Amino acid sequence: MTKIAEVKMLVETGKAKKIGACVQEALDEGVKASDILEAMIDSMGVVGDKFSAGDIFVPEMLIAAKAMSKGVEVLKPMLAGDGSTSLGTCIIGTVAGDLHDIGKNLVAMMIESSGFDLVDLGVDVPAQRFVDAVNENKNVVLVACSGLLTTTMPALKEAVQTIKAALPEMKVIVGGAPVTPEYAAEIGADGYAPDAGSAGVKAKELVS
Ligand code: B12
Structure with a gap:
């Protein structure tokens, strides 16, 4: 073998x-x-x-x-890259009700290696917690939300809409197996990527 x-x-x-x-x-x-x-x-x-x-x-x-x-x-x-440059801070987490974190962790690693500082909120993150984390951390330029279940897609929507209501200028990127570019646009996210590699590229694009 x-x-x-x-x-x-x-x-x-x-x-x-x-x-x-x-x-x-x-x-x-x-x-x-x-x-x-x-x-x-x-x-x-x-x-x-x-x-x-x-x-x-x-x-x-x-x-x-x-x-x-x-x-x-x-x-x-x-x-992962050497993380020597910083494009700003990215907050990442898996949305409420969802415990999947392997994809989120890979995305976190690639976003970090694209030059962001990273704050990882873990899994099962309530919508408001993303907003609080933006306010508690310095120089946050991007929020990344992961959702792996069709049953947590509404939680993804709630997360994006809560962030956008509180912080209209904040860039939000979403992803996860059931998420499509169309769904991402429909719920008001600024960006979507299908995998960790392209998440790093898209994250950079969104803040430049
Ligand atoms: C491992 C696993 C689990 C583990 C998770 C452990 C962990 N620490 O993550 C455990 C056992 C906890 C679990 C539980 C459940 N699971 Co599960 N799980 C999986 C499994 C087998 C693999 C997921 C995975 O890690 N994939 C590998 C990673 C690398 O891929 P990924 O997550 O898709 O991430 C990539 C992209 O989606 C994208 N991405 C991900 N997040 C983000 C975020 C951003 C911002 C961006 C840009 C991109 C991005 O980039 C990633 C990297 O390339 C999948 C099957 C599958 N094919 O995915 C089922 C699966 C997701 N699970 C499923 C189900 C049903 C469940 C349970 C409901 C089962 C149950 N009856 O209890 C529970 C739900 C628990 C909960 N509340 O979350 C279903 C979901 C069906 C659906 N359509 O909703 C799946 C598809 C299995 C199936 N075929 O039925 N699960």
């Missing part, structure tokens, strides 16, 4: 203890960090499909997520 296939298998079977070493071995063999990340994201798709099909349940999704996070920890130094 190739190292990358092994990494995928370790994510799908949720082997958090073994994955760090395996990711490191893949890197040592010359596999690119971005290819390893892509393979792990693919694996989370496989996990989601198995969940939809009723072959696995929430605990298995959770251990797969833990394994993915451990793998990302090893890749982080290769994927």
Whole structure:
């Protein structure tokens, strides 16, 4: 089995203890960090499909997520930039009712590496908390909201509308698997990106 296939298998079977070493071995063999990340994201798709099909349940999704996070920890130094410049502060969080954070964490990493200072509010963030965080932190230029469930898309809308009502000039970027560019525009967000790499690029575009 190739190292990358092994990494995928370790994510799908949720082997958090073994994955760090395996990711490191893949890197040592010359596999690119971005290819390893892509393979792990693919694996989370496989996990989601198995969940939809009723072959696995929430605990298995959770251990797969833990394994993915451990793998990302090893890749982080290769994927993130040096953060030496600052375009301002970005507040990020997953909206109320939603506990998914892997995608949000990857987006946070790429926005940070695009030159922003980052304040991560975590998951299940009430709309007003985004506004409070803008007021509590210095030089906030962007708020990024993540939503992974169709049932939390209304919470995404509430977050954007609460931010815009309190802070009309603040730029807001949204994303997450069920979010489309059309939905982002409809709820009044300034930007949308489908993945972490393009989130970094879009974030920069929005504030320049
Ligand atoms: C892992 C996982 C979990 C874990 C989460 C652990 C964690 N720490 O994150 C746990 C077990 C907690 C979980 C719980 C649930 N989950 Co879940 N979960 C997943 C799974 C398998 C992977 C998600 C993931 O990490 N993907 C990998 C990352 C890298 O991708 P991503 O999140 O999409 O992020 C990328 C983009 O969307 C984008 N992006 C994300 N955020 C943002 C933000 C901005 C600003 C931008 C620009 C871009 C952006 O960039 C990211 C990086 O490239 C998905 C299946 C799937 N295919 O996604 C289901 C999935 C999302 N879950 C689902 C469900 C149903 C649930 C539960 C309701 C199950 C239950 N019955 O309890 C609960 C809900 C709990 C809650 N209240 O949130 C469904 C959602 C269906 C739907 N359409 O609403 C999915 C799709 C599974 C399925 N096929 O049915 N889950």
